[in-house]
Amino acid sequence: MKQNNYKKILVLHGGFEAGDSALSHAINLANLSNDTVTILHIVNVPTYPIESISNKIERVELQKKLHDTALHMKKTMEQEFQKKIKKYNKKKVKISLVITMGPTLQKILEYEKKNNFNLIVMAKSKGSRSVESRSVVGGLTIKLLEQLRCPTLMLDVPASAKFIATR
């Protein structure tokens, strides 16, 4: 019988508890056949309608501040994820971490295209944020499902909006 050849697993982690569940599941799956797991987290650079500020110096300063905020977020998330990876060190799974900055959908699709993954694991959490999302899966999830080129394991996770860096 052809075994499940999921040698390279990508976990999309949004920084919420739901992502932790996806990670645990991916590691359990990888543990069955000594696969590798890559955690991908995208930090969104905060946006502001900069054109509305007429003073050039203020505009540049604000842009710098927004970029610094994203960099700080990236560092914090790196520390948080390293703690998580340490937890799973006992298992025979090789875990790597990739954190990038930019628009989420674009960055995920780019990363998936560059690296040939066999399986993508992510969590869908209904009811975590807005009223609309309590009944339907978010727009990003649907776009990813349609555009990703490899099999996707979507985990159904109870609502929880706790951000891991705030614990």
Added chain:
Amino acid sequence: MINTNAFSNILVTYVKPTNKETAFNMGLSLAKSSHAKLSVVEFLQTEQPEFLFFKSKNNKKKENKQKHLVEDALKKFEEKAKQENVDLKTSFKSTETLVDSIIQYVESNKIDLLIVDHPHMSHSEETHYNDVVNAIHDEVKCNMLTLK
């Protein structure tokens, strides 16, 4: 937090009768490695009869042909599962609403992993099946593996 142990009750189903082997093989392989129960359910979407309420001979012939094809495929799956010592349950159901039937089956049988193949075909067909898969994703209350 959700249960992160291996899956215990796996369902393989199809939104379009293509790529059958891939989805079944994946389910079989996962069921074997995690000692899970495996079910394969084929939901055949009934077409609108030619004469609105009455099925013509052609309609019946077409339905019977499809039914035989599905039954043959399911028999093959059963043999394969037997060889691999996996507990397999197969069934075949006609339905008018595919998404609702899948969701109902998942809920009533306490499925914890649903495997669905995502067919890639012509643009118009792809849009239709994207909608079907998205509708299942929206409503189903279990983990879902979408194959491509």
